[in-house]
Amino acid sequence: MGTSSTEIVNDLPNTATTNLPGPVIRVSKTVDKVNAAVGDVLTWSITAVNTGNLANQNPVVVSDVLPANIVILGVTACSC
Secondary structure: OOOOOOOOOOOOOOOOOOOOOOOOEEEEEEEOOOOOOOOOOOOEEEEEEEOOOOOOOOOOOOOOOOOOOOOOOOOOOOOO
């Protein structure tokens, strides 16, 4: 037994977009200097924001892999 189908030509789009409810975590990273020389101290800020329409139910872990020649002088965390 075989099956067959016939395509119906119309002007309707073949795709649809649906926004599902849920958390959407957006992460940004900024630095306080555009240019830096060897030995300069830079301050980086990493911010994670939920732009979704529901609260996140689990912890969000953000990591930043740094090159071997970078020395970390301090870290300030915020669980805002």
